[in-house]
Amino acid sequence: MAGVEATSLPEGAAVAYQVVEIHVDGSEQIIERKIIPYPYHSRQEAVETIEGIIGGFNRSGYDAGGGYWWAKSSGGESVRFVLESTA
Secondary structure (H helix, E strand, O other): OOOOOOOOOOOOOOOEEEEEEEEEEEOOEEEEEEEEEEEEHHHHHHHHHHHHHHHHOEEEEEEEEOOEEEEOOOOEEEEEEEEEEEO
């Protein structure tokens, strides 16, 4: 994914978070779910990655009630990003 750089962790270090990208249709049904394949050892690092990604969309924000970041392109594509703990 453009704008995302891999994070190097020491060998044997536990990965604490992963970012999941979820594409939804107009009815809010999931049409694609994929894990961004980079390790994040802190929540802040993962959040910064998400904020960098959604900054490239036409509209974006954070849904505190749902606990996810959302973005919409000018073409109507809707994407959500969530953090999952791997620890």
